[in-house]
Amino acid sequence: MIRLQRIRSAGWLAAVLFVMATVAMVTAAAAQEGPLDKSEPKGTTSEAIIQRFAAKEKEFKEARDQYTYRQSVKVQTVEGNTVDGEYQEVFDVVFDDKARRLENVVYAPQNSLVRIQMSPEDLDDIRHRLPFVLTSDEISEYQILYVGQQREDELRTYVFDIAPKEIVGKKRYFQGRIWVDDRDFQVVKTYGKTVPDIRKRRGEENLFPKFTTWREQIDGKYWFPTYTKSDDELHFSSGDVHIREIVKYENYKRFGSNVKITFDGKNVEKGPAKAGSPDPSQKPN
Numbered sequence: 001m002i003r004l005q006r007i008r009s010a011g012w013l014a015a016v017l018f019v020m021a022t023v024a025m026v027t028a029a030a031a032q033e034g035p036l037d038k039s040e041p042k043g044t045t046s047e048a049i050i051q052r053f054a055a056k057e058k059e060f061k062e063a064r065d066q067y068t069y070r071q072s073v074k075v076q077t078v079e080g081n082t083v084d085g086e087y088q089e090v091f092d093v094v095f096d097d098k099a100r101r102l103e104n105v106v107y108a109p110q111n112s113l114v115r116i117q118m119s120p121e122d123l124d125d126i127r128h129r130l131p132f133v134l135t136s137d138e139i140s141e142y143q144i145l146y147v148g149q150q151r152e153d154e155l156r157t158y159v160f161d162i163a164p165k166e167i168v169g170k171k172r173y174f175q176g177r178i179w180v181d182d183r184d185f186q187v188v189k190t191y192g193k194t195v196p197d198i199r200k201r202r203g204e205e206n207l208f209p210k211f212t213t214w215r216e217q218i219d220g221k222y223w224f225p226t227y228t229k230s231d232d233e234l235h236f237s238s239g240d241v242h243i244r245e246i247v248k249y250e251n252y253k254r255f256g257s258n259v260k261i262t263f264d265g266k267n268v269e270k271g272p273a274k275a276g277s278p279d280p281s282q283k284p285n
Helices: 011-032 046-064 122-126
Strands: 069-080 082-095 101-107 142-152 156-165 173-181 189-197 209-220 221-234 240-253
Touching: 011 142, 046 142, 046 189, 046 221, 069 122, 156 189, 156 240
Parallel strands: none
Antiparallel strands: 069 082, 069 240, 082 101, 142 156, 156 173, 173 189, 189 209, 209 221, 221 240
């Protein structure tokens, strides 16, 4: 496990504050899970688990880049029980005849959001950070704290809290909790938010909600994101805004290119996409 005492002076204080905020953030989500067993893992160490899931995340990231899928996005602002603004978009992630990755928008009704705006950072988060990936190339940037073992649906998982060691420039990070399957050593669920929130001197504010992303097993190998939900209050200086967000990822299919995908050191054969447990139809709408 990455040790907190390795961090220097101001970085140490920032990391401690991040971990404290993360613990507070996951309290509500923890109530939805099975009991948390805080005992140390048997037959392995938390550091070994981190190294294994980070390596699997790198393989997962490379593999998902060779799949097509449909992503649908719905963001709503809510006043009491009334939806008073909505943003929607549905797009297909596909490849052209030169194997270049493209996004084809298939549905985009008029944006009716008034109290908030979809910023470039919001749109980038939807595409790249809600399906959070923490690879072996990135783990050195994060504090990773083993917190125990827990049931997630029918899976047994190792649970880790993570937070960036420091915020560098304009780079964006994830802060929250991840659940790692104890057999495949792949991330099957994440809960948290992207950081930092952005507040500028001119009074501009760009705040980001907490979200949960569930993954499903595709092709019997990879745990790909299939459903993200957010239901949160954003605390702007002008007043609170209740936001709801649902993102779905559907119809994963391997692209028929000459690119080879390796997993556990072996080439992966092409085949039809098959969704496994957990079933996204059981996730809240």
